[in-house]
Amino acid sequence: MEAAAGGKRAYSIIVPTYNERLNVALIVYLIFKHLPDVNFEIIIVDDGSPDGTQDIVKQLQEVYGEDRVLLRARPRKLGLGTAYLHGLKHASGEFVVIMDADLSHHPKYLPSFIRKQKETGADVVTGTRYVKNGGVHGWNLMRKLTSRGANVLAQTLLQPGASDLTGSFRLYKRDVLEDLISSCVSKGYVFQMEMIVRATRKGYHIEEVPITFVDRVFGISKLGISWVKPCNRELL
Numbered sequence: 001m002e003a004a005a006g007g008k009r010a011y012s013i014i015v016p017t018y019n020e021r022l023n024v025a026l027i028v029y030l031i032f033k034h035l036p037d038v039n040f041e042i043i044i045v046d047d048g049s050p051d052g053t054q055d056i057v058k059q060l061q062e063v064y065g066e067d068r069v070l071l072r073a074r075p076r077k078l079g080l081g082t083a084y085l086h087g088l089k090h091a092s093g094e095f096v097v098i099m100d101a102d103l104s105h106h107p108k109y110l111p112s113f114i115r116k117q118k119e120t121g122a123d124v125v126t127g128t129r130y131v132k133n134g135g136v137h138g139w140n141l142m143r144k145l146t147s148r149g150a151n152v153l154a155q156t157l158l159q160p161g162a163s164d165l166t167g168s169f170r171l172y173k174r175d176v177l178e179d180l181i182s183s184c185v186s187k188g189y190v191f192q193m194e195m196i197v198r199a200t201r202k203g204y205h206i207e208e209v210p211i212t213f214v215d216r217v218f219g220i221s222k223l224g225i226s227w228v229k230p231c232n233r234e235l236l
Contacts, residue, residue, distance in 0.1 A: 011040040011114070012093030012174075016083035019051045020101040028060050028069060030107040038114065043070045043087040044101075047077040080168075081191040085181050088174075097171045104214050105169040112209045113171040123204035125171040126196065127211035128164035168192045169211060176204055 013031060017024055028042060044057050057071045072090045074083070084098055097113065099105040105127070113125045172180070179202070186194040199206055 008092040008094075009039050009041045010093055011035075011038060011095050011097060011171075012087070012091035013040055013042045013097040013099065013110075014084055014087035014091065015042060015044050015099060015101045016080060016087070017044055017046045017049060017053050017057075017101045018077055019049045019053060020046075021049070021051045021053045021056050023102050024053055024056050025060060027101050027103060027107065028064070031110065032064065034107045034110055038110075041068055041070060041092065043072055043090055045083045045087045046071065046073045047083065048073065048075050079191075081181065081184060081186065084177075088177060088181065091174070094174055095171055096174050096177050099169050105211070106214065109169070109209065109211050116207050116209050117171055120207050121205065122207040123173050123176045124196070124199050124206045126164065126206065126208055127167050127169035127213075128208045129167065129211065129213050130164050131208060131210050133210040164208070166192055167211075167213070170195075 015024075015027065020027075024044065031040075031042060046054050046057065054071060054073055057069065061069050061071065070090060072087060074086060078086075088096060095114075095117065097110065099107075109127060113127070116122065116125050176199070180195050180198050183198050183202075184191060184194045196206070
């Protein structure tokens with residue numbers, strides 16, 4: 001897929017990474033697999049991973065091209081919100097997708113995000129676990145109840161206009177994302193909640209698509225240590 005005039009892409013997919021050597025090649029492969037006719041670029045924002053993540057990304061650039069897979073590294077972990085901002089500075093797309101590298105956000109849903117935006121003209125399309133055909137795979141009952149309870153409480157207090165506040169699999173119009181990031185003051189995982197609440201307060205049009213969130217497959221969770229799990233054929 002050739003870039004538009006001036007080297008611009010229609011969609012920029014920002015993927016923050018830290019110690020994702022075991023996942024980054026698979027997530028890139030799956031994005032290309034599920035978006036065969038879409039004009040996009042992938043921007044990997046790596047926060048100085050010591051495990052060789054950047055070396056893998058450089059190999060991926062040899063396969064897919066440096067114009068399709070961009071490595072925009074930072075020297076150390078500087079926070080999720082600033083990672084999106086850093087990636088946005090290098091993005092050429094009219095629309096920006098943010099997603100995790102650990103395969104909890106399956107690229108098979110990307111066509112649904114793009115289709116929903118085209119059909120509705122939405123400013124933000126967010127993936128949700130809490131509607132029909134959405135869900136979570138790999139969590140125990142306590143974790144599911146904790147997540148669901150936190151979302152119910154936040155819904156009651158904040159009235160955000162979206163069913164899944166803590167999700168981080170989203171598509172934004174570029175100018176909307178720029179506006180929201182510049183307004184946010186939170187860091188870490190509260191950042192995602194603030195983004196969607198501010199989008200509602202500013203009157204932006206938000207749509208949702210159901211997704212199944214899959215607990216990380218390989219490596220270490222950003223929230224703590226998790227067991228390494230065998231690769232599931234369903235990922236492919």
